[in-house]
Amino acid sequence: MASNQVNLMEGEQAVGLSDALMDRAAEEGTENNSEGTFQVYQSRKKKRKDRESLEGNGDNSIALINKRPRDAAPDAESTAEEDTQPVDKTKATGERKRLYFPNSCGLTLSQKRLWSAKLAQQYRSFKPTLKEGLNRPFITVEGTEAVATLTTEGYDGVVMEQPKDTGNLTKVFIAPYDCLLDPELLQDDDRVVWAKRHVVRGEKKKSVVALVRGEVPEKLHVLGNGYRRVHKYIEQPIQCYNCSQWNHKAWSCRYEVCCRFCGKNHHSSECGKKIKEGETVEVRCCNCGKPHNAASKLCEKRPKMSSKPDNKVKFVDAPVPIRNAWDGTDEIGMAGDQVTSHVAPKGFSAPGNGPSVAISSTSPPIIPSTTVSHTASPAMLPPTAPPLPHHDSTPDNGILQDIMREMRANFAKLYEKVDTLEKKYEAKMDTLEKKCEEKINEMEKKYEALKEEVSAAKGNNKKKDEEEEITPLELKQNCQAIENVLMNLAISAQKEKITKSSLREAVVTALSNSNQVQYNG
Structure with a gap:
């Protein structure tokens, strides 16, 4: 108890000393500026709260005495420690980093949404945001601490991956x-x-x-x-393999299944198998309803491929005319030193004015200004009628009429030449058609005559074959008779020493007498 009372008294003395110092600082602050007064008021308010807490608990007195005031000069060691601490630039700038789900996580898109919601609820400082992306869902987080935690420890069994720094x-x-x-x-x-x-x-x-x-x-x-x-490289347009529509992929599809071959509510693989097996499938596009494949280039709903421009040139519309050439009034955007008198050209009268006045050829040209007034009313805009050319550059009416007559005469001659050429072409085509028909008729007649000759020759050959047909028995008998005749002739030739020519004549006579085989010597 004694020690607590001593601490309490020391704390009260310290608080009293600090109040005196604060009063003095307040006087100096009021003399210097109003901002110092506000700071002194805030510090007094804080000291009053500390005094109330000190009276409630004496153990906190030492902590209050040892605590360095905010306005006091810092120690050299503390400043060195603060300077050596690394500064998180990501937190300062609010830069967000992209993290990808691993391929082995096995989460669907709805499960990834639920996962990111739980992560945001537990780690609010990470500020995670799920984005579907074109090919792969990912999340964006804020701060290097979030990146380090999710890529090393992970959350709910999922360790995220950082994209590779591949450059542009x-x-x-x-x-x-x-x-x-x-x-x-x-x-x-x-x-x-x-x-x-x-x-x-x-x-x-x-x-x-x-x-x-x-x-x-x-x-x-x-x-x-x-x-x-x-x-x-121009990418092909993206088509969904689930509903056969364009500009999204199957993993993010929210439509019903539709076949890209027949347009019915089933997967395209069923009709694909039928086509491979040789079966016929009635083709119908589910996007436009015409008889072709949903992925065909003939489809009207297919997005057109367009390459991005190589340069970043911006095309801006031409400025609005700033001077009316009809009535000579000044329009919007004309500088004061650029305003010149201008009336309608010779031979024309401006609307709302009297007779026309000629313009001197020495008048300076009208240079439009690029500055446009933003407070111009619709009544100040130029009329819709186009400005007329200068009278010096306009030819006379007589010259124009002569030029038009010459042009009409030239056109008439050209039309006549075209008509004659068409007639000659038609006549030549008629003669060529007649000649072709005559030649075709002649060839047909020759072809029919050749057919008849071939058929007659085939008939004669058949008759000869029928007449000359010999049975196998007759052929054997003829061969035996010939062998007998030859044997007899050989024997007689040895006896009588007959020559080859006489022997041949004897064989021919023997065969002709037998009337069994026709022999052509």
């Missing part, structure tokens, strides 16, 4: 590129990240699709084959 990447199209050349030859250039052969329906094309870092060059060098031209 652009997909390009390189053509022509021979099929025998390897696309990896392009990767010798430091700007090329990867390169692949362009393949359409399994067929290799003479072109390469590559990813280039930084500014897109006009040409790329291929080792030993010179330079190849580089074109910007």
Whole structure:
């Protein structure tokens, strides 16, 4: 108790001393500025609260005495420690970082929304926001602490991934590129990240699709084959494989299933299998209702491919005319030193004015000003009628009439020439058609005559074959008779020493007498 009383007394003395100092600071603050008065008032209010808490509990007196006042000079050690602490620039600037869900998390889009809501409820300082993205959902968080926590420890069993720092990447199209050349030859250039052969329906094309870092060059060098031209790659329009509509993907689709072949409520794989098996499927587009595939280029609902402009040139409409050439009145946007007198040209009268007055050729030209008044009323706008040209540059009416007559005469001659050429062309076509018909008739007659000759020749050959037909038995008998005759002749030839010519004559006579086989010597 004694110690507590001593501490309480020391605390009261310290508070009294601090009040005296604060009163003195208040007097100086009122002499200097009003801002100091406000600070002194705030500090007095705080000291009063501390005194009340001191009277309630004496143990806090030492803490109040040792506590350094806000306006007091800081120690050298404390300033050194504060300077060495790292400053979180992300927190200061409010920069947000992107984090991706890992492919192995297995969460659907609705589950990812629920996950991000729980994360925002538990870690409010992270300020997470879920975004669907074009190909892959991701979240954005604020602060390096949030990035470090979610990429190392994770939340609810999901450890996020940081996107790779790939720089400014652009997909390009390189053509022509021979099929025998390897696309990896392009990767010798430091700007090329990867390169692949362009393949359409399994067929290799003479072109390469590559990813280039930084500014897109006009040409790329291929080792030993010179330079190849580089074109910007135009992406195909995105089509959903669930509902067959455009500009979204299946993972974010909220529509019913629709086949891209027949347009009915089933997956496209069913009709795809039927087509592979050879079955016929009634094709109907589910987007426009016409008889073609939903992915066909003939579809009216298919988004048109358009490449982005290479430069960022902005086209601005021309400024509104600032002077009326009809009545000579000044319009909006004309500077005071640029206003000149201008009336209607010779031969014309301005609306609302008297007779026309000629303009001197020495009058200075009218230069429109680029400054436009924003307080102009609709009545100050120029009329819709176009300004007339200067009288010096306008030819006389007689010259115009002569020119028009010459042009009409030339047109009449041209029309006559065209008519004669058309008549000649028609006559030539008629004669050619007649000649062609005559030749066709002649060829048809010749063809029919040849047909008759061929058929007659076939009939004669059949008759001869029927007459000359010999049965196998007759053929054997003829062969035996010939062998007998030859044996007899050979025997007689040895006896009588007959010559070859006489022997041949004897054989022919023997065969002719037998009347069994026709022999042509």
